[in-house]
Amino acid sequence: MPLRLSARAAVVALAVAAASVGVAASASAATAATDTPLPAHVFAPYFEAYNGDSLSGLATASGNKYLTMAFIQTPTAGSCTADWNGDASTPISAADYGSDIASIQAGGGNVIPSFGGYSADHGGTDIADSCTDVADIAAAYESVATTYNVSRIDLDIEDNSLTDTAGITRRNEAVAQAEAWATANGRTLQFSYTMPTESAGLDSTGVAVLQNAVAEGARVDVANIMTFDYYYGTKQEMATDTESAGAGLVKQLAGIYPSKTTAQLWDMVGITEMVGIDDYGADETFTTADAATVLAWAKAQGVNTLSFWALQRDNGGCVGTGGSDSCSGIAQSTWQFSNAFEPFSGGTTTVGNDFSLSASPSSGSVTAGGSATATVSTAVASGSAESVALTASGAPSGATVAFSPSSVTSGSSSTMTVSTTSATASGSYPITVTGTAASGSHSTTYTLTVGSGGSTGGKTYPAASATLGGSADANSCSACAGGEKVSSIGGGGAGTVTFTGVSEAAAGSYTMTVSYLSVGEAKPAVITVNGVARTVSFPETSASSYSVIGTLKVTVTLKAGSSNTIEFSGSGTKGAPDLSTIAV
Template sequence: MRLRRTIQAVLTACATLAASTGLLAAGTGSAQAATPLPSRVFAPYFEAWTGQSPATLAAQSGAKHLTMAFLQAATKGSCTPYWNGDSSMPVASSTFGADIATIRANGGDVIPSFGGYTADNTGTELADSCTDVNQIAAAFENVITTYDISRIDLDIEDNSLTNTAGIDRRNKAIKLVQDWAATKGRSIQFSYTLPTTTSGLADNGLAVLRNAVSNNARIDVVNMMTFDYYDGATHDMAADTQTSAQGLYNQLAKLYPSKTPAQLWGSIGITEMLGIDDYGAAETFTLANATTVYNWAVSKGINTLSFWALQRDNGGCPGKGGDDACSGINQNAWDFTHVFAPFTSGSTVGNDFSVTASPNSGTVSAGSSTSATIATAVTAGSAQSVNLTVSGAPAGVTATVTPGSVNAGSSATLNITTTASAVPGSYPITVTGTAASGTHTGVYTLTVTGTGPTTGLVNGGLETGSLAPWTCQSGGAVVSTPVHSGSHALQAAATASQTGECSQSVTLKPNTSYTLSGWVQGNYAYVGVSGGATASTWANSAGWTKLSVPFTTGASGTVTVYLHGWYGQGNVYGDDFSIA
């Protein structure tokens, strides 16, 4: 993936697994036939360098299948792949073996992925690093037999897209592995994960596939990274996913003229990046986008649906883009996984349905009302009864759906009313459909307009002469010296047992960027916000120093502004606080 990462703690599963678990010891030469992946599969990327257990996160999230990222050489020139290029994480049952066995016991599987942005830029992607085609093939075969897997993913980006020798070696190795697998009665798939434009693969990505064709290497899935377009435009990420995939379909139709439309769509994979991607807020993949992409993917019959990455499927860092550990948008943990998880199916398709809001967004002034149609559709099998519920309405907003139960294929109405006290901002209203086959969601983004709360702190200069609405730990007070301006300032009394925190609650516009400013004096004087946002800075100064703290509010818009010192460092002082 187009991400920067640091190799962190090593995860070692302390277990020796017998062949009955589906994991074979490396170097045995055995080629037990792995269970093929489902005909369509949701397999989000798992960041293997985090030290977390893939089996635990799979169980917690509901993602039964995982794409394990990444395998690469430890040093340029090596022909031996390791997890994350870390020589203490070899391809062996002792590394992730127990986790993979647990994932399989729970009805899932894994797809090891070679390459990734870091490997592709350091010369440690296996075919860039190793110049011996036979050794590259042997490394692939070792992964196959060690973990008894049925698909290998090859994430090829940036410098690896221009290394023509590496491209040719890789595809020749794929062909060798496919021939080897055929002699062992084993079916093995290869997927290429490639960057894309909004209209299909760029020529360097297409060149990878052309070379595969020339080497008679069968590529089972072409997986597009539908993000990080870096074109300076603001994107509807769901719409661009569809135009990207249609462009790829057209390209594949020329490369493989004997394939039917169903076969072509069935060889396409899509990988989204959750929330705000590396480029920034102009490329934000929302929950509403996820629902649109899910319904489209089911209708087209694509092979693989994925995202980067499972560890990002949470709302822990609103406003932050491209973080490995959070999406940068307001969401609950595993919201995206819950949308995509029902995509996985076997060769026999059961009943399934979709839920969408039309329109999927609307704007009202505080005190007004609006509505939208909630459409359900049969996406597989036959119609079933679907119960509809609504969540996500903020204070001052009431959202209901009528009727509360429909047969898949029928519609309901989302009714939204607001009071004059509703805080202006944008809010995702989620409609959840529950049926015997599972749950799906549709998201309606409500924008409330009106006169929002002021951005000024109350008594930011302490010139009232009293603390209110500030509250302080013991010893906190309004003082007349030292002051930055005017006649008063705020004192926070840090002792051996407390930081002396003084704070007040401020309600601002939700999901909006602000900067808190204030002047401080003293040892380890901290200024920051907590609650609906988390940010702070500090200074050591015998004189007055100005501090500025940028932050972005969450869905409620409410934050706690504070001044405090540090344990045993004595009093600190603050003055002229403001938010802009």
């Protein structure tokens, strides 16, 4: 969503001044709030926290009980510190917005803090793109929840954040960790994912974000689509586009969450409009009549969340101006859109049953003919405990997976045993472990690495433990052996991964098995063995999934002893695939 600094409309300032006495009184009476769940259906327009307006003052003036606060960002790319608007002078602390939020909560409302925003997603200062430590990202989400006693966090994912695959995985892993933390501490914590849309639903990058969330065990409570800024070059009927985008999203969600009913899928839908004239111009104008149409449609479909960008635009102070942060650009009364949408909020949130699933350890290595075990644990994520049936898929030929017991009550665990035969081929295999209950299903990945049997079996070298050069960096990978991979090899950053100390008893030709990820396309890599380079093409591992590990066997010539060096780099400016391990 936009983040542009502009002068505030005079009418907004006057409205805030008129409400100031009431705000002060409610703030003084505010008491510590709890993480009260939001209504089953909630209207929460975005509040531009970066321009100095009073949060509680505008809430009172506009009559909005619920607001989405934009945005929380890191001050610089590479930082793991979360601040309001990326400004170190406004950190996540009770001293910054705490009394305003407490005032809103004391009046029966709440806020939804939002991480990201277009400027952060474009500049690398969304915390999931900026910070490479998943635990630190999760801690930032948890800090916001506890500091302000909120029950939902919004993640605004657009522009470069939709294609930063490492950031996408980190974000979803951190959400899964924060959700597990909330469950363990008896807190209510929801996550909404806000993404741009076409008039027929999300594009492929948005779908991939949600697919990765499933793969990483992150529960997405609301998929919130921004139904504006289409840039089609034609005049759009914005209410019609909203309805078609929402219907398209539900179809996409049905493919990602096949166990959910149609009503449950609509209950995952969020809609964010840009009231008045959007950034494209007058051909994309959301009118006051459109608001009435969308409100009726959203109620009929059971949409979870309505919002708009942005509260400070909800006035008619700049008729004919598009894309302003301080006015809608159309003739309207002050707070007309707020008043139109406010009746949407209501209903009691029913906490349904849900569970989480994990495997520990998340990977194991065996020689062909051997077996490995892991503990598959479940936990009650919400509601009550339920029966969870365990299954597995993706085991290599000749291998079997057994669970003891094969069904557990959520909160209990099972022992998973993966048994191989002498015929099981060497390689790295992501095994999908799925738990299925009445409430739905969840999956986690266990990575099995199989080596050849006998005393001459090879050795595995993790890429994350190798010497990294240039832009190459190690990051989390739940499907990879050891839980890590190396990305940004080659490309403009000239990233390299160098394995030193590769040891063999005798000189000769050996088979090197490379475990890697190449999502969406085949990628070349230059492999240099003891100074001799050649380019090798790595096939695509999956069109969109980051849970599928590919293996490629490459013949290498090695010296006797432990002085062998194997380096991976890019071919020209082309990036190489992400690297998990090599086994020689």
